Amino acid sequence: MLIKQASDIRSSEITDKKVYLNRREFIRAAAITGAAAGLLGAEALAPVSAAAKGAPHGRKLATIKKGFALNAPDKVNAWEDITSYNNYYEFGSDKSDPAEMARNFKTEPWTVTIDGECNKKGVMNLEDVLKGETLEERVYRHRCVEAWSMIIPWVGFPLANFIKRCEPTSKAKYVEFYTLYDPKQMPGTRVPVLRWPYVEGLRMDEAMHPLTILVAGLYDEVLPNQDGAPLRLAVPWKYGFKHIKSIVKVRFVERQPLNTWQQQAPDEYGFYANVNPGVDHPRWSQNTERRIGEFLRRKTVMFNGYGDQVASLYTGLDLRRNY
Numbered sequence: 001m002l003i004k005q006a007s008d009i010r011s012s013e014i015t016d017k018k019v020y021l022n023r024r025e026f027i028r029a030a031a032i033t034g035a036a037a038g039l040l041g042a043e044a045l046a047p048v049s050a051a052a053k054g055a056p057h058g059r060k061l062a063t064i065k066k067g068f069a070l071n072a073p074d075k076v077n078a079w080e081d082i083t084s085y086n087n088y089y090e091f092g093s094d095k096s097d098p099a100e101m102a103r104n105f106k107t108e109p110w111t112v113t114i115d116g117e118c119n120k121k122g123v124m125n126l127e128d129v130l131k132g133e134t135l136e137e138r139v140y141r142h143r144c145v146e147a148w149s150m151i152i153p154w155v156g157f158p159l160a161n162f163i164k165r166c167e168p169t170s171k172a173k174y175v176e177f178y179t180l181y182d183p184k185q186m187p188g189t190r191v192p193v194l195r196w197p198y199v200e201g202l203r204m205d206e207a208m209h210p211l212t213i214l215v216a217g218l219y220d221e222v223l224p225n226q227d228g229a230p231l232r233l234a235v236p237w238k239y240g241f242k243h244i245k246s247i248v249k250v251r252f253v254e255r256q257p258l259n260t261w262q263q264q265a266p267d268e269y270g271f272y273a274n275v276n277p278g279v280d281h282p283r284w285s286q287n288t289e290r291r292i293g294e295f296l297r298r299k300t301v302m303f304n305g306y307g308d309q310v311a312s313l314y315t316g317l318d319l320r321r322n323y
């Protein structure tokens with residue numbers, strides 16, 4: 001795998017100055033006008049300052065609310081890890097492809113379409129999606145179904161805030177998300193390795209859970225393209241494939257969505273995709289994981305360590321069948 005130099009990444013990420021200033025402008029607006037959303041029952045302990053350093057690409061976010069951390073003294077992964085080892089099949093299926101192939105991906109202007117069972121159907125500019133939100137650092141564990149993991153300092157805001165603004169009807173039982181499908185910009189979509197566009201879904205209570213966030217930044221920078229700019233999901237108790245990138249549509253639906261990986265291989269990937277060391281992937285064990293940057297494997301923990309906050313969502317659900 002090709003490991004990119006920090007200097008490469010930095011130069012590759014620099015956008016046209018005007019565009020960059022616009023971006024800064026709305027993010028600052030979002031941060032300033034944001035209501036002071038209370039921190040989650042934040043287990044604020046391990047300070048991010050103890051972490052590996054990020055190598056910024058130079059598009060800083062203005063104001064970020066800090067303080068949410070893991071309740072374990074895990075080392076936060078470096079910018080270099082998080083931006084050079086990616087899954088983003090629209091830009092190739094090798095871990096090193098997205099950093100390279102998404103380099104010139106155009107994320108401005110960007111709109112998000114709101115559709116389905118809600119009162120506020122329509123098309124929103126990204127600026128309006130972020131407006132009024134407090135961007136908050138969330139240091140989350142990320143566990144990929146392929147049995148690797150990282151600790152990632154996302155910057156985002158609760159998906160619940162966005163959903164409330166859409167005013168879902170009582171028929172909305174699930175939320176469906178769509179990634180941009182643009183074969184011109186996304187060479188990976190010119191081959192039928194997956195069904196495009198990439199689709200993911202959450203049950204409404206999972207989507208409304210305070211741990212579930214829409215992500216717009218990484219460390220204190222605008223989210224890099226390879227990580228799903230300009231807007232992606234983070235649902236930290238679920239396998240990585242639920243974390244859909246570059247979201248262009250949110251649809252409220254009555255029936256359980258068919259997510260891309262479940263459609264691709266239903267006996268390997270389910271809808272729930274909760275991290276569960278007790279349910280192996282048919283081709284490998286989920287009992288341990290390789291933390292990127294570490295030598296020894298770690299034991300994988302149920303719900304990726306967020307069980308105290310999310311286990312009650314699944315009372316009465318057979319998590320072996322509903323994997």
Ligand SMILES: Nc1nc2c(c(=O)[nH]1)N[C@H]1C(S)=C(S)[C@@H](COP(=O)(O)O)O[C@H]1N2
Binds near residue numbers: 143198240245
């Ligand atoms: N649109 C889209 N979203 C996606 C993927 C993808 O291929 N396409 N891969 C998923 C998988 S399998 C993982 S592990 C995470 C990786 O996110 P990261 O590269 O930011 O760590 O993105 C998820 N979101």
Ligand SMILES: [Mo]
Binds near residue numbers: 143144145146239241
């Ligand atoms: Mo993944």
